[in-house]
Each structure stands twice: as structure tokens, then as C-alpha cells.
Amino acid sequence: MKTVTLKIDESVNDHFIWLLKHFSSNEIKILEQSDYISDDDYLRSIEGMEQSIQTARNEPITKGLTLDDLNW
Secondary structure, rough: OOOOOOOOHHHHHHHHHHHOOOOOOOOOOOOOOOOOOOOOHHHHHHHOOHHHHHHHHHHHHHHOOOHHHOOO
């Protein structure tokens, strides 16, 4: 089974959901429905995230790691 994430315009949302509901639950399952939120808005919605990013920006570059140091 495949999972697809879509951003659907409000003007066609009802039609799209109507179409999906015409398939059996063995063929298609609606796993989640939510309003679109940009990555920036999402990160800003997490308590303390903005301050954490600001704090990290102010750290000296010498405290950072190179890609080689990450051991990925």
C-alpha cells in the first residue's frame, strides 16, 4: 500500500473527499485530515522553538560541528 500526502484547494476539497469515500476501506483509508500549515508556522507554534533558534543563531560558529563530525 502507498501513502500520498496532498495539499487540496478548499474549492475542490468536498468533491475530492466525496470521491475517496466511493472506494472501499480496503482500497483507500483517510488517515488524517488537517488544515495546511507552512513549515515556518508549524515551527513557530512549538513553545520555545523560536527562542531556541535565536539562541542557536547567536552561538559562535566554532561551537558547531562539521558533517564529518556527525558520524552519519
